[in-house]
Amino acid sequence: MPEPVHAPVPAPVPGPDSPVLEVSDLQVSVGDHLVAVHDVSFSIGRGESVGLVGESGSGKTLTCRSVLGLLPTTGEVDHGRIVLGGTELTGASRRTWNDVRGTRLGAVFQDSASYLNPSLTVGHQLAEQLRVKRGLSRADAHRRAVELFGEVGLHDPEGVFHKYPHELSGGMQQRVLIAIAVSCEPELLIADEATTALDVVIQAEILDLLGRLRQTHGLSLLLVTHDLAVVAETCERILVMYAGEIVESGTTEEVLARPRHPYTRALMGVATIGTWERRSLEVIPGQPPAVGEDMPGCRFAPRCRFAAEACTVGPVPLTDLGEGRAARCARLDVLEGALA
Structure with missing residues (x-):
């Protein structure tokens, strides 16, 4: 018998000029009520690429994990609002998060090996995402997974489908994660230090890939990094964070030409x-x-x-x-x- 598929709650229909993500007055605490993110507000337009930059410990990852609903057990959103395409995520139910993550909201993190199951082939992991989130049959999920592996630039995508994570290089693993993240056509992709552990050649290829996927899939991108040079090549706007606060924002061209x-x-x-x-x-x-x-x-x-x-x-x-x-x-x- 076919596996039952949970039908997600339909997303609200946003206006053409409404942002894909709105974060307002976000405050996040960790541990013994230590405030780590202070009243952060920003928005991301549809199809827009935004860079979130700052030193390690500046609050970039906590901000992103708040948007993803993946704060550590010691983390808590004290106040503020997170709205994804009209859906309020602050205090959202488990069902809402299950509907949003992996479908309307995708993510790619730094250590790709940590996010891939070493006991399953990468093709199985992508196909399972397509079967659970999109309701595809086993054959259709296999076919679409191979197509996605080809879209993200993996050579011999059918061969890659049957490989385990340890049989792939770091750059190939990152491409697999990107394929999984975009498989359900998300509105927003969050790439948190997604190229940091890669050499400069592979890093450039991954950044180019993200740019192409923005065009072909029409997604918005929040690129989290400590490297302004990466943002300069990839993003239209910049948010600069320091010690849990946004200290500067603006278009990439203006901020880099005239930092304030x-x-x-x-x-x-x-x-x-x-x-x-x-x-x-x-x-x-x-x-x-x-x-x-x-x-x-x-x-x-x-x-x-x-x-x-x-x-x-x-x-x-x-x-x-x-x-x-x-x-x-x-x-x-x-x-x-x-x-x-």
């Missing part, structure tokens, strides 16, 4: 982006504040060479600069032009 926050400028000092040729290694002095540390004023001030007394009292709001740009700096007027 000292932290963005510091990140650019260790990346090869356009005319920002790295001649010698730059280091941001000091360390980010500990998770949950209560700091008056700007959280970057202790490490900022432009800091003044005005930076140590606060809080410092995220200021709308117009034309889609914003920055969280107490000395915006003083530093305008000094960071370029």
Whole structure:
């Protein structure tokens, strides 16, 4: 007898100009109520590619896992809203998450081997996704899985279907994960450090693949990375995070041409982006504040060479600069032009 298939709840029909994702005033705590993400707000348009950048520990992954409903057991959304194409995900039921994840919302993470079952062939894992989420027959799931492996650039996709994860290279494993993530035509794909562990050649191929899949599948992309150079090649907009806060946002072209926050400028000092040729290694002095540390004023001030007394009292709001740009700096007027 065929396996029963759970029919997902139909997605709301959004307007043509409505964002695919809206995150508003998101606050996430971990451990003993230590606030790790502070009032984060952003949106992603349909078909848009957005980069979320910052150092390790800046809150990027916790923000993404909140959107995916995959916070660690010690993590909790304190307040805020997460809306995917009209569906409210904050406090959503298990059934809603089961309907959304893997169908309307896909994800690819850094360590591909950790997300593939070593005891099952990769083809079986993709075909199972298609059977459970799309209701395909065994034969149709096999056929579609082979097609998807071909779409993501795997040579001999039929042969790959029958291989186990350990028989594939890291780049091939990542392509398998991408195939699984896009198999049900998601509205949004979250790629969290998806190319970090790969060599530069494979990294470029994966980024090119993500760009092609955006065009062929019409999906939106949230690319999470610590590397501004990767975002410069891939994304239309940038969100810069530091110590759990968004400190700057805007179009990729504008932010890289005229950074308005000292932290963005510091990140650019260790990346090869356009005319920002790295001649010698730059280091941001000091360390980010500990998770949950209560700091008056700007959280970057202790490490900022432009800091003044005005930076140590606060809080410092995220200021709308117009034309889609914003920055969280107490000395915006003083530093305008000094960071370029």
